[in-house]
Amino acid sequence: MADTRTNYQKLLAGEVAWGPDPEMDSLQAAMRPRLKAFNETPEDDIAARQAAFSVLIGKPFEGLVRSPIMVDYGIHLTIGKTFVNSNCVFLDANTITIGDGCAIGTGVQLLAAGHPIHPSERLVAADPNDNPPFRGGVLAKPIVIGDEVWIGGGVIVLGGVTIGRGSTIGAGSVVTKSIPAFSVAAGNPARVLRTLDRRPTFFHPDPNDP
Amino acid sequence: MTDQRSEREKMLAGDPFLVPDRELDAMVSAARVRQKAFNDTPRTDYPARMAALEALIGKSAPKAWIESPFLVDYGVHIELGDCYINMNCTFLDANRIVLGDKVDVGPNVQLLTATHPVDSAKRHLDWPSDPDIPFRVASQALPITIENGVWLGAGVIVLPGVTIGEGTMVGAGSVVTKSLPPYVLAAGNPARVIRQLDRTAPSSARRP
Numbered sequence: 001m002a003d004t005r006t007n008y009q010k011l012l013a014g015e016v017a018w019g020p021d022p023e024m025d026s027l028q029a030a031m032r033p034r035l036k037a038f039n040e041t042p043e044d045d046i047a048a049r050q051a052a053f054s055v056l057i058g059k060p061f062e063g064l065v066r067s068p069i070m071v072d073y074g075i076h077l078t079i080g081k082t083f084v085n086s087n088c089v090f091l092d093a094n095t096i097t098i099g100d101g102c103a104i105g106t107g108v109q110l111l112a113a114g115h116p117i118h119p120s121e122r123l124v125a126a127d128p129n130d131n132p133p134f135r136g137g138v139l140a141k142p143i144v145i146g147d148e149v150w151i152g153g154g155v156i157v158l159g160g161v162t163i164g165r166g167s168t169i170g171a172g173s174v175v176t177k178s179i180p181a182f183s184v185a186a187g188n189p190a191r192v193l194r195t196l197d198r199r200p201t202f203f204h205p206d207p208n209d210p
Numbered sequence: 211m212t213d214q215r216s217e218r219e220k221m222l223a224g225d226p227f228l229v230p231d232r233e234l235d236a237m238v239s240a241a242r243v244r245q246k247a248f249n250d251t252p253r254t255d256y257p258a259r260m261a262a263l264e265a266l267i268g269k270s271a272p273k274a275w276i277e278s279p280f281l282v283d284y285g286v287h288i289e290l291g292d293c294y295i296n297m298n299c300t301f302l303d304a305n306r307i308v309l310g311d312k313v314d315v316g317p318n319v320q321l322l323t324a325t326h327p328v329d330s331a332k333r334h335l336d337w338p339s340d341p342d343i344p345f346r347v348a349s350q351a352l353p354i355t356i357e358n359g360v361w362l363g364a365g366v367i368v369l370p371g372v373t374i375g376e377g378t379m380v381g382a383g384s385v386v387t388k389s390l391p392p393y394v395l396a397a398g399n400p401a402r403v404i405r406q407l408d409r410t411a412p413s414s415a416r417r418p
Contacts, residue, residue: 044239064230067242068279081345086281087300101334103347106281106300107320148330153302153322154367154385166330171322172367172385172399184328188399202334202345 011093012076016116016137018124031056031074039067072113080147084108093140094159101203102145105153105171112159113140146181147203165204166196181210221304221351222287228346234284241266241285249278273311283324291358295319304351305370313356316364316382323351325370357392377407 003010008024011017017024038052043066054061057077065084071077076092080100087106090096093113098104116122116137126135143157146165153171157163162178169175170186170193179185182196198207213220218234220227248262264271266285273292280299282288287303293313301307304324309315327333327348334345352371356362360374363382368374373389380386381397381404390396393407 042239043242044235083347085302087298101330101345103326103333106302106322107318148334150326150328150330150333153300153320154365168328168330170385170387171320171369172383182330186399196329197331199329199331201331 011138011140012095014094014139014141016121016139018135019138020132020135027073027075031071034074035069035071038065039069041067043067076112085153093138095142096145097142098145099147099149099165099203101148101201103150104145105151105155107154108151109156110143110145111156112143113138114159115139148201152186165209166198166201221349222306224305224350224352226348226350229349230346237284237286241282244285245280245282248276249280251278253278274309277317287323296364304349306353307356308353309356310358310360310376312359314361315356316362316366318365319362320367321354321356322367323354323370325350325352363397377409379407 006023007017007021011024034056038056041049041052046064050061053065056074058075059078061079063079063082063084066086068087069084070089072091072093074092076095077090079098082098082100082102082104084104085106088104089109091111091113096110096112116139122137124135126133141159143159144162146163148166149163150168152169155169155171155173155175157175161175163169163175164179164181164183166182167179168184169190173186173190174188176189179190179192182198183192184194184196185192200207216233217227217231244266248266251259251262263274263276266282267288267290268286269289271290274290276295277297279297280295283302283304285303287306288301289306289308291309291313292311293309293315295315296317298318299315300320302322302324307321307323333348354368355373357374357376359377361379363380365383366380366386368386372386374380374386375390375392377393378390379395380401384397384401385399387400390401393409394403395405395407396403
């Protein structure tokens with residue numbers, strides 16, 4: 001039976017989607033003015049910034065994000081009462097979910113979007129009249145950042161990764177695989193260096209919360 | 211005895227402090243306005259760029275050149291000698307960031323003075339009395355010093371409290387977690403000394 005799903009549906013299902021695609025392109029183009037409006041909202045007007053970010057992601061937002069930020073779609077982001085510092089890149093070709101009480105450092109890149117590794121699977125011919133005359137495969141997986149996670153400056157998190165609550169990721173790390181809760185991880189690829197005690201925290205008075 | 215110092219005073223002393231804080235937020239917001247003015251000044255208008263840079267860091271920097279965009283936290287804790295800083299660098303100056311003479315900084319370099327407790331139970335400490343601030347994060351900031359003749363490759367990240375010694379080169383993409391001695395080549399995450407550099411070779415970094 002032929003697969004009748006659109007490229008966008010395949011993208012969100014975590015399967016290879018082929019771009020350029022009119023539906024995906026129009027979602028990204030519609031996001032650009034909302035992104036520009038947010039980035040240009042004065043840094044000291046917290047209420048206006050939260051409102052502009054809420055418009056960007058299409059859902060309520062009570063955290064703090066500093067400009068500039070760059071996103072892929074915007075609408076696949078969900079962010080709690082969390083602080084995001086300047087110059088982050090959230091490539092939300094699939095869902096990126098960030099909990100409460102996180103501290104996201106400068107220049108952090110959350111990259112839900114990836115590609116098939118072999119060029120034969122990454123690039124296919126399109127109509128020769130198309131511009132460009134080839135199509136690229138996008139393979140995007142969800143990213144989940146639990147509550148009270150601290151991500152150091154310049155960290156890169158790849159698609160499909162979950163970082164458990166209360167964990168810390170050292171600056172400049174590349175997180176290729178999921179990190180359990182209450183871990184301290186660093187390096188490229190990031191490895192768990194030690195595990196923290198489960199204690200009552202600000203957002204989780206019950207240390208046995210998952 | 212309770213600590214009567216402001217969060218700003220604690221921050222600059224290298225002691226634990228809490229953010230968000232009204233005084234610190236006002237400083238950051240004011241810096242954002244000066245930062246935008248600097249970043250938007252045409253590269254061809256040399257005097258205007260120098261004036262905008264000196265306004266951003268609040269002091270004279272007659273021999274520093276920085277490409278836009280350049281991002282700071284406060285701006286006023288940065289001191290620049292005779293140096294070149296390429297595009298999209300982030301200087302998170304919650305404590306002093308001092309660059310000497312003949313310093314080259316590649317694109318996307320991040321100098322990060324601010325840090326937090328690793329234990330999340332210690333990171334979110336205080337239930338604040340200010341209803342507009344949903345929670346506060348325990349922080350600490352330690353100075354970063356880049357001595358004369360240092361070259362930081364593209365994308366290097368330097369962590370709080372680090373001093374990079376005279377004439378040292380740090381390879382692209384490195385994460386410098388501990389201070390580096392003078393005249394070495396260091397690289398990696400974490401950055402490690404790969405070899406010594408020749409101190410006797412002529413160098414513009416050396417003082418006669």
